[in-house]
Amino acid sequence: MDSLIVVINKIQDILASAKITTFELPQIVVVGEQSSGKSSVLESIVKMDFLPRGNNIVTRRPLILQLHNIFDKKEERRKKSKEKKNEIRLEAERPWGEFLHQKGKKYYNFEKIRQEIKDETERIAKGKEISSKPIRLSIYSKDTVNLTLVDLPGLTNNPIGNQKKDLPERIYKMVTQFASNPRALILCVIPSNIDIANSRAYKLAKTIDPDSERTLAILTKVDLMDEGTNVRDIINGKVLPLRYGYVPVVNRSQKQVDNNVTVKKAIKLEKKYFQNHPSYQDISDRCGTKYLSKTLSKLFIKRIEIFLPEVRRKVTTNKIKWEEQLKTFGQSKIDGNKNTLLMTLIFDFSKKFSALIDGVDLYEDEHLKFLQGGSRINHIFYEIFTNFIKDIDPLQGLTEKELILLMKNSKGTKKTLFIPDKTFEILVKNKIENFRVPCQNCVKIVFRELDSIITTKIKIEKLNRFLVLKEKIIQKSQNYLNSLLEPCIVFVNQIVDSESAFINLNHPDFKKPTDHINRISSNNNDTNGNGNNTTNNNNNPNVSNNQQIYSHRNIKKTSPIKFIDMLNDYPTNRNWQLDIKNTLTMPNNIKDFSIQKYEKQEIKLLKNLLMNYMKIVKIKLIDTIPKIIMFFLVNKLKDNLQNFLIEKIYQPKKIDILLAENPEIERERKNCERKVHAYQKAEKILSQDFSRILNIIEN
Numbered sequence: 001m002d003s004l005i006v007v008i009n010k011i012q013d014i015l016a017s018a019k020i021t022t023f024e025l026p027q028i029v030v031v032g033e034q035s036s037g038k039s040s041v042l043e044s045i046v047k048m049d050f051l052p053r054g055n056n057i058v059t060r061r062p063l064i065l066q067l068h069n070i071f072d073k074k075e076e077r078r079k080k081s082k083e084k085k086n087e088i089r090l091e092a093e094r095p096w097g098e099f100l101h102q103k104g105k106k107y108y109n110f111e112k113i114r115q116e117i118k119d120e121t122e123r124i125a126k127g128k129e130i131s132s133k134p135i136r137l138s139i140y141s142k143d144t145v146n147l148t149l150v151d152l153p154g155l156t157n158n159p160i161g162n163q164k165k166d167l168p169e170r171i172y173k174m175v176t177q178f179a180s181n182p183r184a185l186i187l188c189v190i191p192s193n194i195d196i197a198n199s200r201a202y203k204l205a206k207t208i209d210p211d212s213e214r215t216l217a218i219l220t221k222v223d224l225m226d227e228g229t230n231v232r233d234i235i236n237g238k239v240l241p242l243r244y245g246y247v248p249v250v251n252r253s254q255k256q257v258d259n260n261v262t263v264k265k266a267i268k269l270e271k272k273y274f275q276n277h278p279s280y281q282d283i284s285d286r287c288g289t290k291y292l293s294k295t296l297s298k299l300f301i302k303r304i305e306i307f308l309p310e311v312r313r314k315v316t317t318n319k320i321k322w323e324e325q326l327k328t329f330g331q332s333k334i335d336g337n338k339n340t341l342l343m344t345l346i347f348d349f350s351k352k353f354s355a356l357i358d359g360v361d362l363y364e365d366e367h368l369k370f371l372q373g374g375s376r377i378n379h380i381f382y383e384i385f386t387n388f389i390k391d392i393d394p395l396q397g398l399t400e401k402e403l404i405l406l407m408k409n410s411k412g413t414k415k416t417l418f419i420p421d422k423t424f425e426i427l428v429k430n431k432i433e434n435f436r437v438p439c440q441n442c443v444k445i446v447f448r449e450l451d452s453i454i455t456t457k458i459k460i461e462k463l464n465r466f467l468v469l470k471e472k473i474i475q476k477s478q479n480y481l482n483s484l485l486e487p488c489i490v491f492v493n494q495i496v497d498s499e500s501a502f503i504n505l506n507h508p509d510f511k512k513p514t515d516h517i518n519r520i521s522s523n524n525n526d527t528n529g530n531g532n533n534t535t536n537n538n539n540n541p542n543v544s545n546n547q548q549i550y551s552h553r554n555i556k557k558t559s560p561i562k563f564i565d566m567l568n569d570y571p572t573n574r575n576w577q578l579d580i581k582n583t584l585t586m587p588n589n590i591k592d593f594s595i596q597k598y599e600k601q602e603i604k605l606l607k608n609l610l611m612n613y614m615k616i617v618k619i620k621l622i623d624t625i626p627k628i629i630m631f632f633l634v635n636k637l638k639d640n641l642q643n644f645l646i647e648k649i650y651q652p653k654k655i656d657i658l659l660a661e662n663p664e665i666e667r668e669r670k671n672c673e674r675k676v677h678a679y680q681k682a683e684k685i686l687s688q689d690f691s692r693i694l695n696i697i698e699n
């Protein structure tokens, strides 16, 4: 195999092992005058003949040739196993090309590729024009390496025919631009039958690369030199010395091209030419395409070495990056006792739950953005529930006529001047019933809050590794929570029931406006027993009570809307509004009543009494319901969760199933380990100097 191919393949192996795909290998850029043999040189280097050649200015646009080796080793094995299928072999063995301007259209024939280059040149640069717009062509072959070659228009002194005057300058600029790329190896093509000192290509290369660090000179057309002249002095560095010297070559003549002499054949003829030529016999091993290829390889390696520190840095950076990543996955083996680990994870979970409820777990960011855990429950009690209960209007939906009807019905046939206890009790019981659903809803909202803490709010990094266990813990916690709901609701119902079971008219806080009663009841028959308050406050009998209930509300007047918004995800919350409308329903036939004057006073009194009594009930519920919820739901869960989980989950026989690792994390860790390993290996290889690296790869 050609030495350049060997070298580039090795380098690519190194880069692949170093996981470096972005590293740009040196490009090979040809610089030379028109018809100096640039395209011919490129062809003999890659041993493929597909470039248009000729004595005129043929190359008029930069041609960026991307050579691709289509066989990676895996692919080769796969293809080998299919070798009997003839077409595949044929297609694979025949190199083919693809132009960027015609992506998807493949060429299986060099003749066609050559024609396409010509056509595409003509399309942009008509006639004898030139253009700096490159043609990009990919060549795929199993005989080539991944390498980029740039064929360029030839340098010229004077425009020919009707070419524009600035043409030479434009070509010079274009060539300079490509050759200035520090990754470019400059192939300075000089025909032997001219005076080297006057070679524009030589001058340009010297300008761009004064120390000739990346310039290799090629003397073409040695066969066309005048008899008796040769390039020995130049080769021996006696004329214009160059760091990497001059390589004489004999490429195909136009006649040979026309007679379809292949590049490979021409290289054989070239070898014979130098071996048999009296001027070159003794130095024939330093002549010809084969030697050119070897020298180019050396230059290639030298250039790579310059960029090697950069590659090393990249490898090290990547290695560190993946090592860090690997650390985040934790150890692959579970260290120590699995039973202890299981217990610890359960313990951590219940501890975290308690912390969220008690509000001591304050080191996470989220605490700065949202109400969390316990504070949300607190908010449910003191903002949502409390305000909702306070806002229930006991008189809502009660018309005066309905009240009269109620009074009339409960008096029955008797004609008394009192408001009968029974009337009042019926009314109160009915109104108390309106509190039942809001109280139940309060339980349900707290229940959901707890459920959401269990399912989404408890974040334990270690637990993510063990999905089975995580699921189990969540599921069992939910089971326990579910079991607590029913008793809590039952108790809340009982509280509401007990409120309506006995209307305590002797409650110390129940203010009865006795003055009204006195005025209505001429008998002054104090059925309430506890009448005759010393208060003489007729107009506003319950100022103190009013203030007591509503002062708290007023202070926080602005907050509830905002807070309620936060709990909008609870549909039940909205239902409260509907529930309250479910008020007392009264008989319909009340149209015919006309209200008497004394009755108006009775109604006023009745309303007052109702308001007063309901305030007592409200205060009671606002106080009691949260206590019940805390006792039956929150505290029970918090106090018993850990034991419940251990009892339900911990089974020594099932420990391996419970601690099975999350397969995704397992996969990611393996991938990570592979990467770290690859980079460590690459780093080790790259720590050597390059010639030793090449040896390592070879063996």
Ligand code: GDP
Pocket (backbone or CB within 6 Å): 032, 033, 034, 035, 036, 037, 038, 039, 040, 041, 052, 053, 054, 055, 056, 058, 059, 154, 220, 221, 222, 223, 224, 249, 250, 251, 252, 253, 254, 255, 257
């Ligand atoms: P470019 O314009 O620099 O790309 O030059 P080409 O590669 O197109 O070559 C110009 C002409 O010179 C073509 O007809 C080639 O066949 C011919 N040619 C190139 N190199 C040699 C050589 O070493 N010997 C001979 N006899 N002809 C050559």
Ligand code: MG
Pocket (backbone or CB within 6 Å): 038, 039, 040, 052, 053, 058, 059, 151, 152
């Ligand atoms: Mg050319």
